[in-house]
Amino acid sequence: MKKKIIGILVCMLLIATAVPAVTSVKNSTINAIVPSHPLPSMAGSWTETQKLLAADGVAGDQFGSLSLDGDTALIGAWGHDDNGADSGAAYVFIRTGATWTLQQKLLASDGQADDSFGSCVSLEGDTALVGAGWDDDNGVDSGSAYVFTRTGTIWTQQAKLLPADGAVGDLFGGAVSLSGDTALIGADQDNDNGNWSGSAYVFTRTGTTWTQQAKLLAPDGATEDLFGWWISLDSNTALIAAKWDDDNGDKSGSAYVFTRTGTTWTLQQKLIGSDTAAGDRFGVDVCLDGDTAIIGACYDDDMGTDSGSAYVFTRTGTTWTQQAKLLASDGAADDSFCGDTGCTSIDGDTAIIGAWYNDDKGTNSGSAYVFTRTGSTWTQQQKLLSSDGAAGDSFGGATALDGDTALICSWFDDDMGINSGSVYAFTKVVLTVGITGGFGVNLKITNNGLINATDVAWQIHVEGGILGRINKTVNGTVDIPAGETVTVKTGMLFGFGAISITAKVADEEQTATGTQIIIFSMVK
Numbered sequence: 001m002k003k004k005i006i007g008i009l010v011c012m013l014l015i016a017t018a019v020p021a022v023t024s025v026k027n028s029t030i031n032a033i034v035p036s037h038p039l040p041s042m043a044g045s046w047t048e049t050q051k052l053l054a055a056d057g058v059a060g061d062q063f064g065s066l067s068l069d070g071d072t073a074l075i076g077a078w079g080h081d082d083n084g085a086d087s088g089a090a091y092v093f094i095r096t097g098a099t100w101t102l103q104q105k106l107l108a109s110d111g112q113a114d115d116s117f118g119s120c121v122s123l124e125g126d127t128a129l130v131g132a133g134w135d136d137d138n139g140v141d142s143g144s145a146y147v148f149t150r151t152g153t154i155w156t157q158q159a160k161l162l163p164a165d166g167a168v169g170d171l172f173g174g175a176v177s178l179s180g181d182t183a184l185i186g187a188d189q190d191n192d193n194g195n196w197s198g199s200a201y202v203f204t205r206t207g208t209t210w211t212q213q214a215k216l217l218a219p220d221g222a223t224e225d226l227f228g229w230w231i232s233l234d235s236n237t238a239l240i241a242a243k244w245d246d247d248n249g250d251k252s253g254s255a256y257v258f259t260r261t262g263t264t265w266t267l268q269q270k271l272i273g274s275d276t277a278a279g280d281r282f283g284v285d286v287c288l289d290g291d292t293a294i295i296g297a298c299y300d301d302d303m304g305t306d307s308g309s310a311y312v313f314t315r316t317g318t319t320w321t322q323q324a325k326l327l328a329s330d331g332a333a334d335d336s337f338c339g340d341t342g343c344t345s346i347d348g349d350t351a352i353i354g355a356w357y358n359d360d361k362g363t364n365s366g367s368a369y370v371f372t373r374t375g376s377t378w379t380q381q382q383k384l385l386s387s388d389g390a391a392g393d394s395f396g397g398a399t400a401l402d403g404d405t406a407l408i409c410s411w412f413d414d415d416m417g418i419n420s421g422s423v424y425a426f427t428k429v430v431l432t433v434g435i436t437g438g439f440g441v442n443l444k445i446t447n448n449g450l451i452n453a454t455d456v457a458w459q460i461h462v463e464g465g466i467l468g469r470i471n472k473t474v475n476g477t478v479d480i481p482a483g484e485t486v487t488v489k490t491g492m493l494f495g496f497g498a499i500s501i502t503a504k505v506a507d508e509e510q511t512a513t514g515t516q517i518i519i520f521s522m523v524k
Contacts (some may be wrong), residue, residue, distance in 0.1 A: 045382070045428050045429040045506070046370060046382050046384060046406065046426045046427070046428050046429075047426060047427055047428075047429065047451055048384075048386070048387050048424055048425070048426050049098055049425050049426065049427045049450070049451055050098075050099065050100055050424070050425040051386075051387075051388075051415075051422055051423070051424050051425075052073075052075065052093060052100055052407075052422065052423040052424070052425060053415055053416055053420075053422050053423075054075075054077055054080075054089075054091055054105075054416065054420075054421075055102060056105075057077070057080075057415075057416030057417070057420045057421070058080075058081070058416055058417045058420060059414075059416070059417030059418045059419060059420055060079045060081075060086075060417070060418065060419050060420070061077040061079045061080045061081075061089075061416070061417075061419075061420045061421055062077060062078055062079045062411050062412070062419055062420075062421045063075060063076075063077040063080075063091070063409075063416075063420060063421035063422065063423065064076070064077070064397060064398050064409030064410065064411045064421040064422070064423055065077075065078065065118060065119060065120050065121050065342060065398055065409070066121065066342060066398045066399065066400040066407050066409055066423065067121045067122050067123035067128075067400055068123065068400035068401065068402045068405065068406075068407050069123045069124055069125060069402060070402060071094055071095040071096075072092065072093070072094050072095075072103075072123060073092070073093040073094075073095075073100065073123075073400070073407055073423075074090060074091075074092055074121045074122075074123040074128050074130075075090065075091045075092075075093065075121070075407075075409075075423055076088070076089070076090045076091075076117075076118030076119060076120065076121040076130065077089050077090065077091065077118050077421065078116040078117065078118045078119035079116075079419075080118070082107055082111070083107060083108065083111030083112055083113070083115070083117075084111070084112050084113025084114070084115075085113045085114065086113060086114050086115070086116055087107075087108070087111045087112055087113055087114070087115050087116075087117060088108070088111065088115055088116050088117030088118040088119065088132065089105055089106065089107055089117065089118055090105070090106040090117070090118040090121055090128070090130050091104075091105050091106070092104045092105075092106065092128070092150075092155060095405075097450065098427065098450040098451055098482070100425055103153060103155075104153075104154070104155045106118075106128065106130065106148055106155055106157075108130075108132060108135075108146050108157070108160075109146075109157050109160070110160070111132070112135075112136070114134050115132045115134055115135045115136075115144075116131075116132060116133055116134045117130060117131075117132040117135075117146070118130055118131075118132075119131055119132070119133055119134075119173075119174065120133075120173070120174065120175050120176050120341065120342065121176065122176045122177050122178035122183075123178065124178045124179060124180065126149055126150035126151070127147065127148070127149050127150075127158075127178060128147070128148040128149075128150075128155065128178075129145060129146070129147055129176045129177075129178040129183050129185075130145065130146045130147075130148065130176070131143070131144075131145050131173035131174060131175065131176040131185070132144050132145065132146065132173050133171040133172065133173040133174035134171070135173065137162055137166070138162060138163070138166030138167060138168070138170070138172075139166070139167055139168030139169070140168050140169065141168065141169050141170070141171060142166045142167055142168055142169070142170050142171075142172060143166065143170055143171045143172030143173040143174060143187060144160055144161060144162050144172065144173050145160075145161040145172070145173040145176055145183065145185050146159070146160050146161070147159040147160075147161065147183070147205075147210060149208075158208055158210075159208075159209075159210045161173075161183065161185065161203050161210055163185075163187065163201050163212065163215070164212055164215075165215070166187075167190075167191070169189050170187040170189055170190045170191075170199075171186075171187055171188055171189045172185060172186075172187035172190075172201065173185055173186075173187075174186055174187070174188055174189075174228075174229075175188070175228060175229065175230045175231045175341065176231070177231050177232050177233040177238075178233065179233045179234055179235055180235070181204055181205040181206070182202060182203070182204050182205075182213075182233065183202070183203040183204075183205075183210070183233075184200060184201070184202055184231050184232075184233040184238050184240075185200065185201045185202075185203065185231075186198070186199075186200045186228030186229065186230065186231045186240070187199050187200065187201065187228050188226040188227065188228040188229040189226070190228070192217055192221070193217060193218065193221030193222060193223070193225070193227075194221070194222050194223030194224070194225075195223050195224065196223065196224045196225070196226060196244075197217075197218075197221045197222060197223055197224070197225050197226075197227060198218075198221065198225055198226050198227030198228040198229065198242065199215055199216060199217050199227060199228055200215075200216045200227070200228040200231055200238070200240050201214070201215050201216070202214040202215075202216065202238070202260075202265060204263075213263055213265075214263075214264075214265045216238065216240065216258055216265055218240075218242055218245075218256055218267075218270075219267060220270075221242070222245075222246070224244050225242040225244055225245045225246075226241075226242055226243050226244045227240060227241075227242040227245075227256070228240055228241075228242075229241045229242065229243045229244075229283060229284070229341070230243075230283070230284070230285050230286050230341045230342070231286065232286050232287050232288035232293075233288070234288045234289060234290060236259055236260040236261075237257065237258070237259050237260075237268075237288060238257070238258040238259075238260075238265070238288075239255060239256070239257055239286045239287075239288040239293050239295075240255065240256045240257075240258065240286075241253070241254075241255045241283030241284070241285070241286045241295070242254050242255065242256065242283055243281045243282065243283035243284045244281070245283070247272055248272060248273075248276045248277055248278070248280075248282075249276075249277050249278025249279070249280075250278045250279065251278065251279050251280075251281060252272075252276045252277060252278055252279070252280050252281075252282060253272075253273075253276065253280055253281050253282030253283040253284070253297065254270055254271060254272050254282060254283055255270070255271045255272075255282070255283045255286055255293070255295050256269075256270050256271070257269045257270075257271065257293070257315075257320060259318075268318055268320070269318075269319070269320045271293070271295060271311075271313055271320055273295070273297060273311045273322070273325070274311075274322050274325070275325075276297060276300070277300075279299050280297040280299050280300045281296075281297055281298055281299045282295060282296075282297040282300075282311070283295055283296070283297075284296050284297065284298045284299075284338070284339060284340070284341070285298070285310075285338055285339070285340065285341055285342065285343050285344045286344070287344045287345055287346050287351075288346075289346045289347060289348065291314055291315040291316075292312065292313070292314050292315075292323075292346060293312070293313045293314075293315075293320070294310050294311070294312055294313075294326075294338075294344050294346050294351055294353075295310065295311045295313065296308070296309075296310050296311075296337075296338030296339065296343070296344055296353070297309050297310070297311065297338065298336045298337065298338055298339030298340070299336075299339075302325075302327055302331070303327055303328065303331030303332060303333070303335070303337075304331065304332050304333030304334070304335075305333045305334065306333060306334050306335075306336060307327075307328075307331040307332060307333055307334070307335050307336075307337060308328075308331065308335055308336050308337030308338050308339050308355065309325055309326060309327050309337060309338065310325070310326040310337070310338040310344060310351075310353050311324070311325050311326070312324040312325075312326065312351075312378060314376075323376055323378075324376075324377070324378045326338075326351070326353065326371055326378055326380075328353075328355055328358075328369050328380070328383075329369075329380050329383075330383070331355070332358075332359075334357050335355045335357050335358045335359075336355060336356055336357040337353060337354075337355040337358075337369075338353050338354070338355070339354070339355065339356060339357065340354065340356055340397045340398065341398075342397075342398040342399070343356065343368075343396060343397055343398055343399055344399065345399045345400050345401035345406070346401065347401045347402055347403060349372055349373040349374070350370065350371070350372050350373075350401065351370070351371045351372075351373075351378075351401070352368055352369070352370055352371075352384075352399045352401050352406050352408070353368065353369050353371065353396075353399070354366065354367070354368045354369075354395075354396025354397055354398065354399050354408065355367050355368065355369065355396050356394040356395065356396040356397040356411070357394070358396070360385055360389070361385060361386070361389035361390060361391070361393075361395075362389070362390050362391025362392070362393075363391045363392065364391060364392050364393070364394055365385075365386075365389045365390060365391055365392070365393050365394075365395060366386075366389065366393055366394045366395030366396040366397065366410065367383055367384060367385050367395060367396055368383070368384040368395065368396040368399055368406075368408050369382070369383050369384070370382040370383075370384065370406075384396075384406075384408065384426060386408070386410060386424050387424075389410070390413075390414075392412050393410040393411075393412055393413045393414075394410060394411040394412045395408060395409070395410040395413075395424070396408060396409075396410075397409055397410070397411040398411070404427060404428040404430050404449060404450070405425065405426070405427055405428075405450075406425070406426040406427075406428075407423050407424070407425055407426075408423065408424050408426065409421065409422070409423045409424075410422050410423070410424070427449060427450050427451050428449060429447065429449045429451065429453045430447070430448040430449040431445055431446065431447060431448070431449075431453065431456070431480070431505060431506075432445075432446045432448055433445050433446075433503060433505050433510055434446075435501055435503050435510065435512045435523055436523055437514060437520065437521040437522045437523040438520070438521060439492055439519060439520065439521070440489055440490040440491050440492050440493050440521055441460055441462050441489070441490045441493070441501055441514075441521045441523070442487050442488070442489050442490075443458060443460050443487065443488050443489070443503050443505075444485055444486075444487050445458065445478065445480055445485065445486050445487075445488065445505055446480075446484070446485040447480040447481065447482055447483065447484060447485075448483075449482055450482055451482055452479065452480070452481050452482050453479065453480040453481075453482075454479045455477045455478075455479065456477060456478050456479070456480055456505065456506060457475075457476075457477050457504075457505070457506055458475070458476055458477070458478060458488055458503070458504065458505050458506075459473065459474070459475045459476075459502075459503070459504040460473070460474050460488070460489075460490050460501065460502075460503050460504075461473045461474075461501070461502045461503075462490055462493060462499055462500070462501050462521070463499065463500055464495075464497060464498050464499035464500050464516070465495035465496060465497040465498070465499060465516050466495070466496055466497040469495055470493060470494075470495040470497075470499055470516055472490055472491075472493060474488075474489070474490045474491065476488060490521075492519060493516060493519070493521055494516075494518065494519060495516045495518075496516055496517060496518065497515065497516060498513065498514075498515055498516075499513065499514050499515065499516045499521065500512075500513055501513065501514060501523065512524065
């Protein structure tokens with residue numbers, strides 16, 4: 001009997017030593033990891049982590065215009081009163097770990113009542129651009145914009161920007177966008193092509209000095225087009241809305257793409273939605289990221305009167321084409337999906353679009369929707385609501401997105417007084433997975449996000465072997481603290497031959513192949 005057992009063990013060893021001709025049994029192969037990849041964000045993966053408030057906020061501040069860059073957030077409060085009623089302010093918050101704290105409050109050095117400093121903001125790195133569209137330096141409501149820079153932890157005003165030909169009522173600074181050392185500033189009520197035809201100005205920085213580089217006008221601009229109503233700048237490309245343009249009917253709207261070569265800006269293309277109609281206001285909001293543009297039409301009626309929609313355009317070479325039209329899955333009349341300046345944000349293949357008149361938590365409580373792109377197809381991934389939302393909050397009136405972090409404002413939240421405003425931080429759970437071998441199949445799940453992932457569903461299925469005798473499925477859920485890795489296992493498998501492995505984490509799936517050698521699972 002003892003000899004028989006020894007003979008079996010020898011056979012097993014012979015089989016094992018024969019394996020290198022087919023699959024190496026070195027430890028590095030047994031434990032080889034299938035190249036890990038970030039899982040696309042899954043339903044429910046965006047989680048509210050904090051509510052941001054101005055410490056000195058009061059009624060009517062409307063804290064909530066937004067810009068986000070990495071671990072720094074810039075939030076405007078155009079109705080704040082430090083320099084007079086509605087003079088305005090802006091707040092810089094920084095994130096340490098997963099916690100946002102106030103770094104500094106910004107005020108215009110010469111701010112006055114009704115300037116509305118902070119009605120729009122833009123942030124890149126250590127530079128902040130703040131609009132004050134109702135400043136009066138070039139006449140009543142002519143407008144201005146301010147540049148602040150950060151050294152260490154201190155922000156100081158670097159410049160005040162004024163157009164060379166600013167005039168009464170232009171509202172220069174009603175929209176701002178910053179990219180590197182270039183600032184794009186809208187003046188939607190400029191009159192060069194007729195009353196309220198609109199314009200946009202480009203300023204550039206050399207050292208610490210800002211100078212006007214260009215004034216942009218729509219070649220076909222006309223009275224009340226409001227060209228410059230909202231704008232977005234990315235490197236040498238500018239996207240400028242004209243929400244009251246009439247090409248597809250009265251106030252159907254349009255948007256213009258300009259590009260820069262050297263110091264010269266030229267029109268690349270005029271964008272119009274494929275099915276826009278009178279009153280849609282295509283261009284009420286625009287957002288640009290590389291070769292992708294999103295343009296809102298808040299009064300589109302596909303899901304009911306004034307339900308709203310957003311159009312995605314992409315650029316190939318120098319040509320822009322419509323890639324998709326985005327609608328809220330549960331959109332309804334008067335939701336105003338994509339319905340305010342700054343309510344749309346995009347980063348790569350993810351977009352967040354606010355619907356500030358949605359009624360899920362009461363009339364006009366508001367919501368926001370996350371869309372993701374795979375190839376050229378956009379799908380709604382999640383609907384976001386504030387944890388304490390209430391009627392009239394208008395959550396979703398502005399959004400900002402950078403990587404796995406989103407900020408969404410509630411213009412009319414009342415925590416610090418009626419219409420004082422607030423901002424909610426959301427973070428996406430980011431998981432990577434690796435399938436490894438050993439005594440059975442192991443699945444390593446790493447939480448690369450800033451928040452803990454709880455009740456993450458997983459499944460491992462292994463099948464194959466000679467005569468298909470291996471067929472095992474193991475399921476479970478697991479909690480994964482931020483920054484940690486958890487390994488889940490099938491347990492011991494017995495058999496010989498090729499195996500296929502399917503691993504699922506939440507709604508995502510990954511596959512691998514390998515070889516089963518008696519009790520060893522080897523993953524290729």
